[in-house]
Amino acid sequence: MHLLKNIAVISSSVILIVSVLISADRYSISSSKSAEVCLSCHEDESLTMEKGGKTISIYVNPAEYQNSVHAGADCADCHLGYNPDEIPHSKSIQKVNCGSCHDDTKGLENSVHSKVNCADCHSKHGIKPVKEIAENQTESCLGCHKGKSIRQFSTSIHNKKNTGCNGCHSGGHDVKNIQKQEVTTVCGKCHSESKMKFSNSIHTTLTKAGNKITPICTDCHGSHQILTSKYSIESEACLKCHLDEKQFPGESKGSAKFVAEYKTSIHAGLKGETESAGCTDCHGNHMIKDPNDPGSSVSRYKLTETCAKCHREIAEEFKKSSHGKALNDKNISAPTCVSCHNEHSIKSVPFSNELSKLNQVETCLKCHEEGKLPYKNYKGEEELISNYKDSYHYKALQEGKFDAATCSDCHGAHSMAKFDDPNSHVYKKNIAMTCGKSNCHTKELSEFEGSVHNISIMKNENSDAPTCTNCHGNHQILNKDETGNRIASSKGVIQLCSDCHNSVELNEKYDLPTGRTSSYLDSYHGLAVRGGSKLAADCGSCHGNHDIKASTDSASSISKNNLAKTCGNCHPGVEATFFQTKIHIVDKRADAPGVWWVTLIYLLLIFGTIGVMVFHNILDIRKKAAERQTE
Amino acid sequence: MTLNERIQHFILLLSFIVLIITGFALKYPEALWVQAFRNVFGENAFEWRGDVHRIAGVFLIGVSVYHIFYLIFSGRGREFMRDMWIKKKDITEMIDTFKYYLGKKEDKPRFGRFSYIEKIEYFAVYWGNFTMVLTGIFLWFENIFLPVITPAGMEIATAIHFYEAILASLAILFWHFYFVIYNPDVYPMNKAWLTGYISRHQMENEHPRWLDELENAESKKQNGADNSENVNELSESEKEKLSKDDSTQL
Structure with missing residues (x-):
């Protein structure tokens, strides 16, 4: 190896010396330092020399030189101490010192480029005019700065909009490294509005308080590869820090775990879909605040509007709801969007989603667990909202019958309102429509619509007439045959109807016929039911259930012309019966004179006969006692 | 009283008492003794009450009709009616x-x-x-x-x-x-409704004229006097019983 190297060095030296000698012979070299003279040798592309153990080219492109701003200058103006007659030209190679002519390079000594040669930017012999250099500066920067991140600058929005490296790093000889604390200022030179907003953010506040890991512009936007904001800021930028459990420990709000739930949300875009809502869509971009700060876009009272950016219609509905009104009144227990939908782990709520229907119950009960309704029926027993879990609706849901009603099916989801709000789904006048909506109890609704009860409800404000819930219960609605269902047994039905129809207060208020309950209970039907019969007629057997109508209504099951048919339902063969007297015998003498006379006669008969008998026997025993005494 | 008459009387008294009880049980459903009946006979007590009342009624009608036939077609019945008229x-x-x-x-x-x-x-x-x-x-x-x-x-x-x-x-x-x-x-x-007899003493007290008649007939018979067959038979049987326990059949 050494041998080869030595041979190469010696041979190249010999070639050099010989060629110089030859050329010296050929040309007469004047003392004037004419560039032409120099170029006569240096235009040879194969011309090399050894420097520091390396072979370097000492070729000079004549065209480049002649087109440069230095075309008028002599080679020796820069290459000081070179004697063309000597070969090599200088025993001690002197570095080219641009500063000898260009005294405006002073700033350079303090700049990051202090150790960079002028030629690295300006080139050696093909020096261009300053203007031209400035125009192509970025290109020349990238000549040296070949880091991956910096190379991506060429695709950046800054590059496209002709903001070069100098835009941030200053140009010319004052090139700077930008320190972390300077970034905001540098960016702010152009992006003043964003800078102002950012300076109000929690990120800036924390930075000012001495936090060293809070982000600056470049942490989110990147430094060189800055795209338009639409593409550059993805939630990944935020999650870089916010998913770090070391920085955000624990499980409470604000923790990394809490933020990580976002990944499971519909907003994050499931199964490779694009993100529908990123961090910034809710939290804002530059002026991000602590969610507890009233100014935060996700603070309690601003959240509705934030969600409304995308979910406008739902938000408007919510604002009109009891929840929304309470929130508007700054009620501290009022729910916001996230109270039900969760903060980060927001899931889609398709109508048939089985999980949402069951889970919804838990969500609502979180707040309404203790809720009570004073009356289940008219002055009936108290009812708990949580009794819903005993209802058939809930049982059916659990069994996989997802048509069954959950909270929102009756109360509305965003439009829920209290029972006393006329717009509420559970306002007395609206309950039948709510229960009877399509896919639910439509048949029952059509029956109920023409009933005396519904007519009274629709005609009078605050009617006492029962709607669906007054008989079936509100939350604990049971199936027809379920034990515990009040209206599953005849006795329950009778008691239920009697709650109102045996009420002196209501009978007077609505001018209802009295004695319905007592007259029924004394009839054979009533006696049989009291005795435990499962077949005997109760109120509903004759009057109907949902379609109860007045006897004067020809469509009523108890109108004179329909009565025989109604009775015939249980008593086949009685269709030919002629009904003239009343069924509910309240005043015997008026309603059933025959019975009244029979009763009178029999009472006389009983008291008369039995009285005489007792009298006779008393006399008998008296005589017998007297006889025994005498004996 | 012959056994036949005692059975008639017994059926009459039995059906009468049953009718009284089951009848008043309907009229006074909340009376303590009626409640007791319901407690004993359970949830169908009311239906049973009605059935028993009708059965007892049939017995009453039956014994009454039989009695009419008895009065018309038996000798003792005809004698009974002559005496009762x-x-x-x-x-x-x-x-x-x-x-x-x-x-x-x-x-x-x-x-x-x-x-x-x-x-x-x-x-x-x-x-x-x-x-x-x-x-x-x-x-x-x-x-x-x-x-x-x-x-x-x-x-x-x-x-x-x-x-x-x-x-x-x-x-x-x-x-x-x-x-x-x-x-x-x-x-x-x-005890006549059970045994068929009353004592001579009671006979002397309450039916002295009949006792005389019976004794006259007895003595006449002993003297060989003519009597109708019926009375004869009757007197014979009565004589036996009379001598046995000093009592008279009503």
Whole structure:
């Protein structure tokens, strides 16, 4: 190896010396330092020399030189101490010192480029005019700065909009490294509005308080590869820090775990879909605040509007709801969007989603667990909202019958309102429509619509007439045959109807016929039911259930012309019966004179006969006692 | 009382008591004893109550019809009806009895085989059975009779059935039971409905005229006098029993 190297060095030296000698012979070299003279040798592309153990080219492109701003200058103006007659030209190679002519390079000594040669930017012999250099500066920067991140600058929005490296790093000889604390200022030179907003953010506040890991512009936007904001800021930028459990420990709000739930949300875009809502869509971009700060876009009272950016219609509905009104009144227990939908782990709520229907119950009960309704029926027993879990609706849901009603099916989801709000789904006048909506109890609704009860409800404000819930219960609605269902047994039905129809207060208020309950209970039907019969007629057997109508209504099951048919339902063969007297015998003498006379006669008969008998026997025993005494 | 008559009486009393219990159980469903029934017989107690009531009704009707046939077609039945038939004497005896009770007459009338007390009892059963069976059948087959007697008629039938039940029960309690149970002469019980006999002493007290008649017939027979076959047979059998335990078959 050494041998080869030595041979190469010696041979190249010999070639050099010989060629110089030859050329010296050929040309007469004047003392004037004419560039032409120099170029006569240096235009040879194969011309090399050894420097520091390396072979370097000492070729000079004549065209480049002649087109440069230095075309008028002599080679020796820069290459000081070179004697063309000597070969090599200088025993001690002197570095080219641009500063000898260009005294405006002073700033350079303090700049990051202090150790960079002028030629690295300006080139050696093909020096261009300053203007031209400035125009192509970025290109020349990238000549040296070949880091991956910096190379991506060429695709950046800054590059496209002709903001070069100098835009941030200053140009010319004052090139700077930008320190972390300077970034905001540098960016702010152009992006003043964003800078102002950012300076109000929690990120800036924390930075000012001495936090060293809070982000600056470049942490989110990147430094060189800055795209338009639409593409550059993805939630990944935020999650870089916010998913770090070391920085955000624990499980409470604000923790990394809490933020990580976002990944499971519909907003994050499931199964490779694009993100529908990123961090910034809710939290804002530059002026991000602590969610507890009233100014935060996700603070309690601003959240509705934030969600409304995308979910406008739902938000408007919510604002009109009891929840929304309470929130508007700054009620501290009022729910916001996230109270039900969760903060980060927001899931889609398709109508048939089985999980949402069951889970919804838990969500609502979180707040309404203790809720009570004073009356289940008219002055009936108290009812708990949580009794819903005993209802058939809930049982059916659990069994996989997802048509069954959950909270929102009756109360509305965003439009829920209290029972006393006329717009509420559970306002007395609206309950039948709510229960009877399509896919639910439509048949029952059509029956109920023409009933005396519904007519009274629709005609009078605050009617006492029962709607669906007054008989079936509100939350604990049971199936027809379920034990515990009040209206599953005849006795329950009778008691239920009697709650109102045996009420002196209501009978007077609505001018209802009295004695319905007592007259029924004394009839054979009533006696049989009291005795435990499962077949005997109760109120509903004759009057109907949902379609109860007045006897004067020809469509009523108890109108004179329909009565025989109604009775015939249980008593086949009685269709030919002629009904003239009343069924509910309240005043015997008026309603059933025959019975009244029979009763009178029999009472006389009983008291008369039995009285005489007792009298006779008393006399008998008296005589017998007297006889025994005498004996 | 022959065994046949005792069985008739037993079926009558049994069906009567069952009818009373199952009937009032319908009318007073909340009474403690009715609740007890429900507790014992379970959830179908009401349906069973109705079925048992109807079965008992059938027995009552059956024994009543049999009794009519018995009266018409058996010799003893015809004799029974002759003795039971209401006569003028019964009225005077009743008046005399009241007089005796009130101290206006020294002696009690000498009753024959059946006194007015027993006749009232016996014919009250006719009245009671007639009304109860008639109204009971209306109520039983309500689907057939509703168009016939109208709902108002059904209400009347229901009322009659109820009040007649009360009347019958009270009559049994205060009239029949007085003379066969509470009455100090027979207390604790007149056992004739079980054994067929009453004592000679009771015979002398309550049916002295019949005792005379029986003894006259007996002596006549012993003297070889002519008697009708029936009476003869009857007297013979009675003579045997009389000598056995000093008691008379009613």
